[in-house]
Amino acid sequence: MSETRAWRTVLERIEGDLLEGRLAPGDRLPGERELASTLGVGRSSVREALRVLESMGLVRTASGSGPSSGAMIVAAPQGGVATLLRLQLAARGFPFSDVVATRAVLESSVVDALAVAVRDGADPDLAESESLLAAMDAADLEPDEFLALDARLHLSLAEASGNVVVAAIMAGLRTAIESYGREGAAAVADWPALVADLRAEHAAVLDAVRAGVPELARERIRSHITGFYARAHLTASAPSRKGP
Structure with a gap:
């Protein structure tokens, strides 16, 4: 284990x-x-x-x-915390295709909100996202370590957007996200090449947010999320699998 x-x-x-x-x-x-x-x-x-x-x-x-x-x-556990804990427990059994589709919707709204804020002159706090992006550049990361940082990076963007409901849902899905990430990593023949692409995609998403271009940010995050699963043969058209 x-x-x-x-x-x-x-x-x-x-x-x-x-x-x-x-x-x-x-x-x-x-x-x-x-x-x-x-x-x-x-x-x-x-x-x-x-x-x-x-x-x-x-x-x-x-x-x-x-x-x-x-x-x-x-x-x-009360209120939102109890809901979050229940979501974390339930997420272990969610079909991966549903998680991918939900992430695409939620995270598109997240980067859209961040890019709109930048475009309108606001200054969303992206410090943690930037720090995580830098940490993921380390050459000696094991797949589990990289995927844990990856999940945290996506959650940090949700938190930076200021939408506490979306951030809570993303936090609740963390177990499922990392689980399917590990499954995908095991299915990819050239993990180092995939990691290089994922790093570039993360940077491209943040670049679009910093530039204040919501349309581009949405396009890049959706491509990033769905592209990983397609490359790992965990496509939405494949039979649904259950979590660990």
């Missing part, structure tokens, strides 16, 4: 316990060693899952020893 898949296993287990009421505010999670042993993953994967849950405001972690150490549930 890859490290990326492993920490998602931990995250999904804790998410499920929260949504089903098996965990509630005030409850303490088992220690890293126990969670790792129970779920068959490394302790680093447990730490990464807890970091994500802490960033969502659902757990608090404390180092050291004693009754206040470790991870404690501090909030129950």
Whole structure:
């Protein structure tokens, strides 16, 4: 099991316990060693899952020893957070063709909004997107690492657009997006060549946004999203597959 898949296993287990009421505010999670042993993953994967849950405001972690150490549930999923968690869990079973079509619609609206904002004189915050784009240029990235950065780049654009609903949906689809990305990576004969193309496509999308040309930004993002799946033979006309 890859490290990326492993920490998602931990995250999904804790998410499920929260949504089903098996965990509630005030409850303490088992220690890293126990969670790792129970779920068959490394302790680093447990730490990464807890970091994500802490960033969502659902757990608090404390180092050291004693009754206040470790991870404690501090909030129950409510409202938008509960919906996001349910979407993350459900997304594992979405047909890839539906995810591709949804991404094309959502992300076209995202880059359109960003490019229109630039054209109209606004200055959307693209700092994280730029940073992720640079990080993806590293030559020693493993496929899982590249795909994790890729998914985060797309989410960062949604967040920069200011549309919190679209950003939440994109965050909820992250498991499915990375899963199909890994499936596609495994199906491509020349992964380095594909990575070079993906890097160029990401840069081209951001160039269109920075130039304030919404039509071009929409065209480039749709081509980028659908082109990857076509090259990996995960086309919308192929039989629908389920997530992991």
